[in-house]
Amino acid sequence: MEANLAEHACHLHRRTDGMTVTETDDLMIADSGIEGDAGTFNIVANACFAPDEVKNRLSLTAFKLRLTGRAFSWRAGPNSADVPFGSVKLTAGQREAAMWSHTADIPVPGLHPDLEIRRVRTPEELADYARILAAGWNPPAVTVVEFYDRVVPSALAEDCPGHYLIGYHHGEPVSAGELFLHAEVAGIYNISTLAAFRRRGFGGAITLAAVDSARAAGYDIVATRASAESEPVYRKLGFRADGWFTEYPVPIVPLEDRGYTTREQLVSLGFEHVHVENDRYDGPQTGVADISGVSHYFVRLNSLFEDGDEFSVWPIDDESLALEQEAWRLYVKAWDAGDQKPARLTELESLLEARRTTPPASARTIFAHWRFDERDARHDANGPTYMMRWR
Known part of the structure; x- marks a missing residue:
């Protein structure tokens, strides 16, 4: 019955662009990618953790789900009734009889x-x-x-x-x-x-x-x-009736409550490096970031969600990327020293202005979430202290 429920929760996701299924020997996670879904199509099921791995697997899974920015519903059936959900502050919700x-x-x-x-x-x-x-x-x-x-x-x-x-x-x-x-x-x-x-x-x-x-x-x-x-x-x-299915909602954790996360953890969740931030207001506005491993300019179009925004993006050429990185390093050095903007930075900003803010006809519109990493500073020479995940 639990295997049937788990496959039911994910079989359409496997065949649909923008939806993902993560499966291991002891767990299935179906993520519809739909913002605002309350766990109807974002489902965790078929948990069968080894006794010596229960606490670690449960904690890591709950942590990753909370960082997605989407609500999930963890469905625990008779085979996973002993998983200690309370240890990761997941509270039982709706309970239904398993009937056959x-x-x-x-x-x-x-x-x-x-x-x-x-x-x-x-x-x-x-x-x-x-x-x-x-x-x-x-x-x-x-x-x-x-x-x-x-x-x-x-x-x-x-x-x-x-x-x-x-x-x-x-x-x-x-x-x-x-x-x-x-x-x-x-x-x-x-x-x-x-x-x-x-x-x-x-x-x-x-x-x-x-x-x-x-x-x-x-x-x-x-x-x-x-x-x-x-x-x-x-x-x-x-x-x-033969046992129970219990729903454990995994709610969205507000951005301000998420704190800092290591870059390694963010990479494991699909977040990518941000090279340059050229403008910021209530989150990144313009800059350069990797999307599927390829560097792109990005310009925020609007803010639609608590922690996910719509961006226009287009690939950056090697020359522009080198100039943007030079400009970023100059900016960071002047910021940290409390100095005035150097002449070379002014020159680079003038040269790059049109490239940064004028999307070509081939630009794509996609969404991104952003998360801070563990660096205890606003930025360093390698980029701002957050990463972005694109979808």
Whole structure:
């Protein structure tokens, strides 16, 4: 069941640009890269740490997640119930019963007179599915709609292990659910019905349709997670409880609370070197930084997030980079000595002004987060005391 949940959490990320999956023998981390997601698609699961490594692995993982600038949800199932989440200040949130059944023990569904259930096959149907799920939040979760809009090709691929079901009431999409086939388990997820259409048996009908699809696919075991409210419904259908799944939210840590981080740690998280800072106001405005190992000019366009900004970037040529680095060293030397700006620095700034601030037609617009490293100064000859991660 935990293996099914973990794969369900990450299989679309693997096939979607801008999303990442980090997997080791003892953990899976799915990062949607979507700003504002509250842990719906940024998920940690399948933790099975060795006893002598639990504290170290837990501490390092929680540390890395908190530095991403995005909220995560750590899903702990029966196999990871003993992980000491409290030692890294993670507090248990929602708890759901781990429920399962043999498909042969679940009744074959009859046709619901007021609900037409079909498998999602088109982008329009997937958009309907997403809107039903998003309506479960108040206000509706825009990140849910954004996620499914981005994963359309993967979700609709013939070899996708996720089968999305949608129920139409007189042509109107009102109920949804998903069957996910992995690890010899047919997992049922995201059973949702619009508020105005609840208590009509639509959710149960979608669930039974999912079980029927699992039977048709040759699966003997079907599993789901149930809240206290829905557990009696699943029991009535033939499911039994066997342990718990507990959510441990990993919240965003405000920038001012993160302190200094070693460059080695930042590099391990994907941050890159900043060569030059030419202007700064509430964070880097213009300068030169590495992006995927290649030096680029950057100009901040606006500040959209607490710690992530939008930049125009374009590669810098070797001559300009050498001149920028010379200018930076002169600036740092004068700053540290409390001296006036040297004439050579004024000359270089005049020469480089247009190159720094005028993006060419080929410039890209991308986002970056920035983090301070451990140097106890504003800057040194090698660059300012922060690094940037681009996406």
